[in-house]
Amino acid sequence: MSAPLHQRIRANLEEAIASGDLPPGARIPTEQALMADYSCARMTVSKALGALADAGLIERRKGAGSFVAQRRTHALMLAIPDLAAEIARRGEAYRYRLTRRVRRGGQLSLDGVHLANERPFAIERRTIALGVVPDAAAVDFTALAPGAWLLAHVPWSEAGVRISAVAANAAEAMALAVERGTACLAIDRSSWRGADRVTEVRQLFIGTGWDLVARFGPQPR
Amino acid sequence: MSAPLHQRIRANLEEAIASGDLPPGARIPTEQALMADYSCARMTVSKALGALADAGLIERRKGAGSFVAQRRTHALMLAIPDLAAEIARRGEAYRYRLTRRVRRGGQLSLDGVHLANERPFAIERRTIALGVVPDAAAVDFTALAPGAWLLAHVPWSEAGVRISAVAANAAEAMALAVERGTACLAIDRSSWRGADRVTEVRQLFIGTGWDLVARFGPQPR
DNA sequence: CAGTGGTCTAGACCACCAG
């Protein structure tokens, strides 16, 4: 019944924005005005407005005021799932199988297949920088998915992702047990620790068998 | 040179987490300890820790303490671009062309093509709920992309997205001027205002000609 | 110039968790 006051203030403003009462570009009541409306301290309304600004719903300008953000693009929160957890959630048995392991220079290259109920649903080609992750050289990746190991053992600071659609070539089609030319979802990721690339991976999912789903709210930038 | 103190606190902790000094599950210094470390008030460290919690880097538990979050999945902030702006950014001329308009029941159905330098790069099939957006019935969408119009005129609260890879069928291939079976990136979106669906759209991009890219940091959930 | 948001302080009460 009694959510924190700053949450109620935030929710009320979100409602006003979503309903169109406060259209994009409209001025939001000043902190002073909101203090009076809700009979509360400035820190409280500041927390509410700060959260809206973080969410991208409003834009705050020192000396000028707070305004409803223009809707330019939609920003979307995509959860790149842990494959094992995702398969388990579907009630299927997950297994990873290594198909190729090459060490060349400072790079460890790994090809592998992700299986659900012994049926391949994704393949991946990965390189790991041994200069950044020397421990990886000693790990047995024949049945352990390198992504899971890296996630648990290697801190990383940021990453980049590219999502595209490709037609499976002959080798990929064979590994995935589909016909050549089948549309697949390709996810390319590279993870960095500071200026060093930790790992780079390309995962190929059978197009119709794997979706990325998300829900999200409005967000500019 | 002197960022706000709460940002410095946050940055220092992020660094410690990214470097592995504070591994997942590790306990973060209490607010009291951080107050002493930085000789500041509790609200200041609270703001820093709150931001880290919002970002999903740490988990805070009343009465227990703050802990580095386990890395479960990567969450990814994906910007669904405004097509016109994206094309303009590439230095190409954007144009939208309507190919079909049908009004049936309370639904307005629109098919259209997005062109870059007069070359099709995406097609879309959209329905708009006229019960929620009656104004749309009077809009001339022959050259105006409905997405842009909706973005500017209709408030919405949330949406869902599904990304998948599909092979273009005969009609889609013709509209996109590619061969039948070409791998395409499909983005299905539905937008809601409260409990009412505002619009539903399926956009098909030529797989190799369109990528979704993003950069992101670690984030659980 | 007056008004705005950005930051920060030094308190306070509470709900919750662990030992």
Place this chain on the structure above:
DNA sequence: TGGTGGTCTAGACCACTGA
């Protein structure tokens, strides 16, 4: 029961904006 985070107050100084 003592320590934790969640919330809130009533001030304050500053940088910036707009008229």
